[in-house]
Amino acid sequence: MEDTRTSLKEARDVAREEAAEYLSSLLNKNLRVTTTDSRMFWGAFKCTDPESNLVLQHTYEYRHPSMQKQAEGSAAAAAASAGATLTSTPGSAVANQTFKMDMTSRYLGLVVVPGEHIVKIELEEFVSQMKKGPQYRSPTEL
Amino acid sequence: MISSEGIIATDITRKFAAAAATLAPGELVKDGHFTLFESVGALEIMDPKMDSGCLAPGESLDEEYDVARPLLPSEVLGIIDQLLCLEMAWHLGYPLSQTLLTNVYIEAILMPAPATIDEADFIRNRKDGAPRDPMFAVLRAYCLGLLKSCWYVCDRIKFEHYYEEEDFVTNTYHRSLLDNIDRDLIRDELMTARSILHNIRRTISEEMAQALSFRLELRTAFLRAIELSDLRSNPESLSLPWSQMKAVWEPISKSHRLGTPVPEAFSTKIQRKLASTMPPRPIVHLSFEETYEHFRKLFADGIDVLKVLNYSDSQSLLNFVLTFQAQKPQPLVYIRTLLQTFLFKDMIILGHLSIRHVIDDDLAIVVLPCSRLLDPSNDDIEAPYDPRFAMAHQMELFRQRAAQSYLDIFRALCQNRCRVRRTLYHAIQDWETVQMDAMAIDRLLQVQLEENPIVYKPSFFVIEEDAPDPAYCLPLSSWALLYKLRLMEWIVQLGFELETYQPDELAGMYWYLGHLAKTRGQLVERIKAFTLHRRANHRPPLTQTMEAQYDRSLAFLRAMMLDSVATWEFARVLSCIYTVLLRLKLIVPPPRPYSTDALRYEIRMKPFLSITMPELPTFEEFTHGTTQPECSIAALLESASGAIGSARKSFDVLGKLSEQDAFTVDTHERWLRGTKNCFKSIIAASIAISTLSDATKGGVEGEEGLGLGLEVVVPKPEKGYHEWWIVPKITRKR
Incomplete structure (x- = not known):
């Protein structure tokens, strides 16, 4: 009984250490953090705490075009494809045509993103530098 | 979907949250170079007060305003x-x-x-x-x-x-x-x-x-x-x-x-x-x-x-910049930068003058009219043993040394008023060394000029009684000292304008201003003595143009002398008035439990502490000069009314000068307005003196002024006639 408790505690300590190590490995890497209002913040990861509050440096804010602007863009794309048949994929219906729009962005500098407003965190890595070896896996994934 | 070449984004949301959750409360993972102090300046996302991008529920990002709607x-x-x-x-x-x-x-x-x-x-x-x-x-x-x-x-x-x-x-x-x-x-x-x-x-x-x-x-x-x-x-x-x-x-x-x-x-x-x-x-x-x-x-x-x-x-030019910037309200920053452009752009003064032209002009006006030192033909001398060769060389060294400091005065005056004062702090340190270097060059040049020292005895401002030793002219260092003194006076006067001093400090600060103005007067007198001496001993006889040059320089020295006398006397008047008000306890220093007068003097005078000429008065000299313990209230008021007469006369004469003689060409009107306002301040001060004399006639020596039934208001600088002269309003209580 005593043994299991110690080993559980040890296991927890190990997990905690690994977690801290993992978080430290992310420091100064570029993260894309999406918030509940579907904005995305892109900046260098500087600091976090148990609530996943994130400090990002040199941050840019990216915002999806508003619904209205998207509708306009879609209409414009549709009009363009109707005119120039060369670019439209044969057989694709105009209605579900995909089109590209630039997200609007602006520079914000140093920001804190509170954990409660975060819906998604993405890590950016260069393809050339991605590690192949074993990576940290969170306890929930185990 | 966001994409870019060569970069892969992996979703780490759950991994990250799980890892963060294992941290103990209050534990942080952070970059070693990142301090929490920095994070204070971070914008908090989703906080409507901080995050300009945060939308209220249901709010659209786009403007609802339609720019294409017809307009009346x-x-x-x-x-x-x-x-x-x-x-x-x-x-x-x-x-x-x-x-x-x-x-x-x-x-x-x-x-x-x-x-x-x-x-x-x-x-x-x-x-x-x-x-x-x-x-x-x-x-x-x-x-x-x-x-x-x-x-x-x-x-x-x-x-x-x-x-x-x-x-x-x-x-x-x-x-x-x-x-x-x-x-x-x-x-x-x-x-x-x-x-x-x-x-x-x-x-x-x-x-x-x-x-x-x-x-x-x-x-x-x-x-x-x-x-x-x-x-x-x-x-x-x-x-x-x-x-x-x-x-x-x-x-x-x-x-x-x-x-x-x-x-x-x-x-x-x-x-x-x-x-x-x-x-x-x-x-x-x-x-x-x-x-x-x-x-x-x-x-x-x-x-x-x-x-x-x-x-x-x-x-x-200097008077133009001075008076233009002293306007209330001060010209907008665009106009002030426009003035800087006019003055300095591409190091060509006012679009057509070289820096040398302006400096030589200034030296000729202030200290060196018709001087061989400023003769441009000296530059053409190639024989190294010719004294003119050395003159050209030394003068060029001097110009290189002084040009920046000289131009910086103009640049400083183009800033906002608080900055003018702060910048002048640094400028006087700079002029201190310019003066030292100028002194060395003066000594070399007096050899080249084969100058004979003259016995110069100050007449107007007597400092000492002993017969003085023969002295050299020292034109360049005199020029530098004159600027330094003017800058020091401006610092103190801007202190009045910017309400830097408390009412109970005014007596002391006006005393110090008077001290500086007196020193300037002595210097101007010295310069004048040498200029007159040079004029009298000029060989060959002066041509008409040379006479005109001497006249111009003497006119400048006269205006400068009038200005320093007026400043000295008026500062003395106000110092006396404030001392009387302090004695009568009509102005009471606020309680300062952690400060002493000596410590405050040290702080107040810090910018002047490193200046060796004129040396900062010791705290004892300062206190004695300000409080004048040997004088009774009646004597103080009497000496104030004596000084006010001569200040009044000086401002009066000054105000009657033509724009050529006052050196205020193209700015005379504005300058005259300032001078008239000084004059009005003097009138106000003489009213204050007579009110005080009347009230103290019965002889309330040394005791509470409360019984005199007087009320004293120290007005805000902009409420008086002139920002540099804070004249107390003294009225009888009803």
Whole structure:
């Protein structure tokens, strides 16, 4: 009984250490953090705490075009494809045509993103530098 | 879906949250170089107070305002007048994000950035060839003219010396203010819009067409004024567009009532599209009346500042900058940077003078009229044993040493008033070393000039009774010392202007000002003695031009002497008055439990502590000089009324000097106004003295002034006649 408790505690300590190590490995890497209002913040990861509050440096804010602007863009794309048949994929219906729009962005500098407003965190890595070896896996994934 | 080449983004949301959750409460994972102190400045996302991009529930990011909706003429006028108010707010120091960049039309013109003049429109998808709606054409042309002139203003200010936090915000939040669109094209648009107005004047009423047309004219003239200011010559022609603006400004303000405000065309929502590390801030609202006043002043100053280009002599130039900057309210930062451009651009003074020309002119006026040292032909001497060769060489060394410090005086005076004072602190240290170096050069030159020392005995300001030793002229170091003394006096006087001193400190600070002014008077007297000596012993006899040069120098020394005597005497008067008020306990020092008079003196005089000439008086000398313990109240008042007579006479004579003799060419009127105000302050001070004499006649020696039934108010600097002379208002209590 005593043994299991110690080993559980040890296991927890190990997990905690690994977690801290993992978080430290992310420091100064570029993260894309999406918030509940579907904005995305892109900046260098500087600091976090148990609530996943994130400090990002040199941050840019990216915002999806508003619904209205998207509708306009879609209409414009549709009009363009109707005119120039060369670019439209044969057989694709105009209605579900995909089109590209630039997200609007602006520079914000140093920001804190509170954990409660975060819906998604993405890590950016260069393809050339991605590690192949074993990576940290969170306890929930185990 | 966001994509970019060669970079892969992995979703680590769950992994991250799980890892973070294992941290103990309060535990942080952070970059070693990142301090929590820095994080205080971070913007908190989703906090509506901090995050300008945070949307309220159900709020749309886009402006709901439709820029394509038809506009009435009165609405266009209303929008333009609101833009005028915001433009002025920007000039006064508010950022664009809270002023012009809150307007939806401007935003629509600037975003996305227009590449051509045709794209520079708030309605982008106009059919080719379709004419613009007349009202849109007017508003668009106005906005283009406005934005282009803002670009020029911003560019000018950025190029010169100014203080971002105190004077002006040059940030454009990554918006380009039409810098790639040619000025002439914009001018054409303004012209076109005016002819459109002319054509529709019957439909929209003559009065309305005229009112809008004046506003477009204002923009054209502003652009023209900016364009011409690069020329830096011929002030009369440069002032034309400024006069034009001044002329249309009256009808513009009179027709303001024709406008209908369109507040919905302005929104802080636009801030969330700006590149900004600032939390959201409200739109700055300046009333049209305030805007009117500021623009009126801007145009008047715009005309005035051009007069600096009429160079007459170096001292008039200095007086121009001094009096121009002493105006209340101070000219706007744009005008102040314009003045700097005129003065210094490309190191060519006022567009046509070399620095050497101005410095030599100044040396000739102050210390070296008709001197061989300033003879330009010395430069042509190639024989190294010729004394003129050495003179040319040493003088060039001196100019190189002093030029920067000399120009820095002008530069310093162009800053905001608080900065002037702070900058002068550093300048006097600099002049201290200039004086030392000048002394060394003086010693070398007196050998080359084979100068004989003369016995010089101060007559007016007697310092010591012993027969003095023969002395050399030391012109260059005298010149440097004179500037240093003037700067020191300005520091103290700006202290009065900026309310740096407490009422109970005024007695001491006026005493110190008097001390400095007296020292300056002694120096001027010394310079004068040597100048007269040189004139009397000049071989060969003086030509007429040389006589004129000597006369000019002596006129300057006379004006300088009058000024120093007036300052010395008047400062002495005020010191006596404040000492009496302290003795009568009509001015009571606030309780200062952690400070002593000696410590405060040390702090107060810190900028002067390192100056060796004139040496800072010791605390004992200072206290003794200020409190004058050996004098009774009656004696103090008597000596004050004696001094006031001579101060009055000096200001009076000074005020009667011609602009040539006062060295105030092209600034005489403004200078005279200042001198008259000093004179009025003296009258006020003599009233204060007589009130005090009457009340103390019975002999209340040394005791409470409360019983005298007097009331004392130390007025704010701007409430008196002159900011540099704080005269207490003493009245009998009813």
